[in-house]
Amino acid sequence: MTMGPGRETKARKPSDSRVHLLHADRLYFNQRVHPTAQFLVGNVQFEHEGTVMYCDSALFYEASNSFDAFGNVRMRQGDTLSLDGDILYYDGLDQIARVRHRVVLKHRGTSLYADSLDYDRLYDLGYFFEGGRLVDKDNELTSDWGEYSPTTREAVFNYNVRLVNPRPPKQSKSVLVSDTLHYNSRTGIAHVIGPSNIDNGDNHIYTEDGYYDSKTDESNMLDRSILQNGYKILIGDSVYWNGKDSVGKAFGHVVYTDTLNKNKFLGNYVLYDNKRGYAEAADSAVLIDYSQRDTFYAHADSFFLQTFHINTDSVYRMLHAYHHVRAYRVDIQAVCDSMVYDGRDSCTTMYRDPIIWQEGQQLLGEVIKAWRNDSTIDSVYVVNQALSVERIDSVHYNQVASKEMHIYFRGKNPYLTVADMNVFVNYYPFDDDSLMIGMNHTETSQMKLYMNERKVDKIWMPEATGVMYPLTLIPPQDLYLENFAWFDYVRPFNKDDIFNWRGKKAGTELKESIRRTAPRQRLDDLMKGAEKKD
Numbered sequence: 001m002t003m004g005p006g007r008e009t010k011a012r013k014p015s016d017s018r019v020h021l022l023h024a025d026r027l028y029f030n031q032r033v034h035p036t037a038q039f040l041v042g043n044v045q046f047e048h049e050g051t052v053m054y055c056d057s058a059l060f061y062e063a064s065n066s067f068d069a070f071g072n073v074r075m076r077q078g079d080t081l082s083l084d085g086d087i088l089y090y091d092g093l094d095q096i097a098r099v100r101h102r103v104v105l106k107h108r109g110t111s112l113y114a115d116s117l118d119y120d121r122l123y124d125l126g127y128f129f130e131g132g133r134l135v136d137k138d139n140e141l142t143s144d145w146g147e148y149s150p151t152t153r154e155a156v157f158n159y160n161v162r163l164v165n166p167r168p169p170k171q172s173k174s175v176l177v178s179d180t181l182h183y184n185s186r187t188g189i190a191h192v193i194g195p196s197n198i199d200n201g202d203n204h205i206y207t208e209d210g211y212y213d214s215k216t217d218e219s220n221m222l223d224r225s226i227l228q229n230g231y232k233i234l235i236g237d238s239v240y241w242n243g244k245d246s247v248g249k250a251f252g253h254v255v256y257t258d259t260l261n262k263n264k265f266l267g268n269y270v271l272y273d274n275k276r277g278y279a280e281a282a283d284s285a286v287l288i289d290y291s292q293r294d295t296f297y298a299h300a301d302s303f304f305l306q307t308f309h310i311n312t313d314s315v316y317r318m319l320h321a322y323h324h325v326r327a328y329r330v331d332i333q334a335v336c337d338s339m340v341y342d343g344r345d346s347c348t349t350m351y352r353d354p355i356i357w358q359e360g361q362q363l364l365g366e367v368i369k370a371w372r373n374d375s376t377i378d379s380v381y382v383v384n385q386a387l388s389v390e391r392i393d394s395v396h397y398n399q400v401a402s403k404e405m406h407i408y409f410r411g412k413n414p415y416l417t418v419a420d421m422n423v424f425v426n427y428y429p430f431d432d433d434s435l436m437i438g439m440n441h442t443e444t445s446q447m448k449l450y451m452n453e454r455k456v457d458k459i460w461m462p463e464a465t466g467v468m469y470p471l472t473l474i475p476p477q478d479l480y481l482e483n484f485a486w487f488d489y490v491r492p493f494n495k496d497d498i499f500n501w502r503g504k505k506a507g508t509e510l511k512e513s514i515r516r517t518a519p520r521q522r523l524d525d526l527m528k529g530a531e532k533k534d
Contacts, residue, residue, distance in 0.1 A: 015122075019048045019065050019092040024058075037061055044069065048092050051077045051121065055088065065092035073099065075119075081107045081150050083119055083126075095121040103128075107150040110136045110185045124151040136185045139214050140167035143181070155183045163190055165214045174200045174243065176212055188215040200243045204228045207239070217243035229274050231260040236270070246274035256281065261317075262291035265303060277307025277317070286498070287321070292374070298327040299498035300339070316343040325350070326498040331412050332377065333357045333492045336368070346372040353510050356380070357491050358412075359454075362389045364485070365405070366510060380407040385510060387483055388417065392428060396436070399426040399481045400447070417449040424481050425466075427456075439474050442466035 025042025033039075038060040046053045046060075046067060056071030069088040075097060076082055086101035097119045105112040105119065105126050113135070114128035127147035134141045134148060134155055144159035163176035163183070178196035183189070190212045198205040198212060198219060205228075210221035219241045221227075227234040227241050227248050234257075236250030249271045250256070256265040256272060256279065268283035281287075282302040289296040300321035309315050319341040327334040337352030347369055350356075354368040365382035372378060382388075386405035390398040402419035409415065419425075425442040444464035450457045469478070485508055492498050 014093040015049070015065075015095050017049050017092070019046055019060075019062075019067065019090070021045075021060060022047050022052070034059060036063055046090070048090070049095070049121075051075060053088065053090065053097075066090055075099075077121070081105070083117075085117070097121065105148070107148075108153070108185075110134065110148075110153070112148050123149075125149050134183075134185070135167055136188075138166055138188055139183075140164045141181070141183060153184055153186045155185065157181045157183065161192075163212075163214070165217075174198060174212075174214070174217065187213075189213050200241075202230050203241065203243060203246075205239075205241060219243070231258065232272065232274065233257045233259065234270065234272065248272050248274070254281070262289065264288040264290070265305075277305075277310045277315075279303075279305040284499070287319070294330045295495075296327065296329045297495040297498055298325065298339075300325045318342050324501045326492050326501065328492040328495050328498050331358065335490055335492070346378075348372070353504065355487055355490065357488075360391045361414075362391075362487065363387070363405075363407070364487070364510065376412055377409050379409060381405070382407075385483065386419065387481075387485070388419075389484065389486060391486065391488075392436075395479075396428050396439075397426070397480070397484070397486065398428060399484055400424070400449070401481050401483055402447075413451070413454055415451050417447075417451070419447045419449075421445065423447045423461075426478075426481055427459075429456075436471060438468055438470045439479075440466060440468050441478055 021040070022045035024040035024044045026040070028039050030039055040058040040060055042056070044055045044058045053069065054072070054074040055069035058067050058069045060067040067090055069090065071086065073085045073088040074082065075088070083097065083099060083105045085099035085103040087099065089098040099117050099119065101115060103114045103117040105117060111134070112126060112132060114130070114132035116130045117126055117128045117132070119126040125147055129145050131144055132142070132146050134146070141155070141157060141161070141163045143157035143161040146155060146157040148155040158180050161178045161181045163181065164172045165174045166172065176190060176192065176196065176198045178192040179194040180192065182191040192207065192210055192212070194208055196207050196210065200217070205219055205221060205225065207221035207223065207225035209223040210219060210225060212219045221239045222237070224235065224237060225239040227239050229246070229248065234248050234250050234254070236254040237252030238250065240249040252268055254265070254267050254270040256270045258264070265279060265281040265285065265287060267281040267285035270279070270281045272279035280303060285300060285303050287298040287303055298321060301323040304320040306318050307315060308318070321339040323337060325336045325339045334350065334354065334356045336350035336354035339348060339350050341348045350368045355362060355364045356368060356370070363380065363382060365386040366384035369381040369383070370377055382405040384403060386402050388400040388405060392398065400417065400419050400423070402423040403421035405420070406418040407414050407416070423444045423446060425440070425447060427440045427442070429437045429440060431437055442461070442464050443466065444461040446462055448460040450459070469475070487504060490502050490504060
């Protein structure tokens with residue numbers, strides 16, 4: 001006998017115990033209608049192995065240890081299980097009750113409603129096959145086919161499965177739709193198998209293998225599941241979602257997409273808190289910003305994104321990237337140890353050995369601040385030990401060194417460079433035929449370098465000392481400034497190269513300049529000075 005889709009009954013031993021007729025208002029035989037049946041009418045009661053069954057009328061087949069019951073059918077098994085319906089066929093040998101029409105099975109706060117239900121007393125299993133509805137304290141589940149075990153309180157539902165939490169008449173907060181679902185009425189945990197969708201307010205989950213805890217509103221999904229929260233999408237080999245706190249986590253080949261701000265986090269671990277507007281990524285973490293024409297890629301050991309004054313007109317975001325930062329965009333590349341982006345002024349600050357490259361130009365210092373205007377850089381400020389190098393060929397480089405440096409851009413091209421304090425310049429001018437004339441070495445306190453289409457248009461300096469060397473007479477020791485360095489071997493060459501950390505060669509790391517502060521006067525010293533005057 002088949003118990004449901006793909007389910008066969010186990011080999012079973014017929015019961016030796018007899019079905020006992022406890023009471024009937026009237027008993028008679030009618031051989032023309034049924035020669036072996038006892039006709040029972042009025043307050044009929046049967047008992048079999050501790051289970052009592054009631055009905056208005058019945059046909060009792062004593063030889064086969066079975067009966068058909070009609071009208072107000074009720075089955076009571078102990079004080080925890082009841083089974084009601086309009087019609088019941090009970091087989092005492094196999095211990096199977098087949099109940100039809102307006103069927104209700106109740107067990108410890110759980111109710112199962114169906115039009116047709118078979119209950120196997122041997123294995124303590126009730127199953128329906130023409131649609132059913134299970135209701136407990138928290139949830140309502142419906143499906144075309146299903147089974148429920150009062151002993152384990154486990155239910156299995158198939159075909160057009162729908163779980164609603166909380167159950168009607170309350171306003172639903174979560175709706176789960178699946179093809180196959182395992183549910184435990186004691187724990188409230190549902191396990192879905194196959195294409196499944198969970199809707200929770202603004203949140204939508206797609207999974208083909210996952211667990212949903214209806215009591216805590218938590219979901220754990222496997223097999224490349226998808227979590228969508230408004231304009232945020234989180235995909236991973238495994239995904240966790242806490243609907244109460246609006247916190248999502250994903251592990252393994254994670255893709256987190258913010259479709260509103262047009263950026264992504266990739267990595268093997270991503271967390272985001274929707275209420276706080278917070279996100280973090282680690283383990284092969286990558287930030288991808290595709291909000292502009294050219295896509296920006298950045299890799300770091302970890303990223304942290306924070307939102308301030310969320311849900312107000314003053315909202316802004318800050319992004320922190322820590323350790324081994326490498327960034328690539330077609331027109332600009334950068335490396336540093338750590339980086340901070342402040343959405344208030346679109347300023348990116350790079351710390352510890354930061355370097356920026358743009359085409360053949362390299363810029364470095366102790367700290368670099370870059371301000372963005374839409375898709376392009378608006379200006380760059382280099383703090384302490386600033387060095388700008390432009391490669392002409394493998395031997396000759398235009399070089400500017402100073403304590404601080406400001407570079408201003410129009411579009412993608414710099415149009416003004418301002419170097420302040422302790423300015424040293426090695427510059428190679430060209431004649432009208434594009435032939436290198438020589439090298440100009442200059443020392444000054446400030447320099448303003450005006451550019452036009454990446455070519456020097458004008459240079460301004462207050463007072464300067466310098467010398468112009470012909471190419472053949474440049475002293476080898478003056479060919480490069482004292483702090484000259486060309487770190488092209490560190491530079492990211494494409495979006496995949498951001499993962500390949502290449503540090504500076506030993507001894508070439510930038511050492512932070514020592515910042516000394518004036519000593520503070522102490523009260524004892526002031527008192528001693530006053531005593532001497534007296």
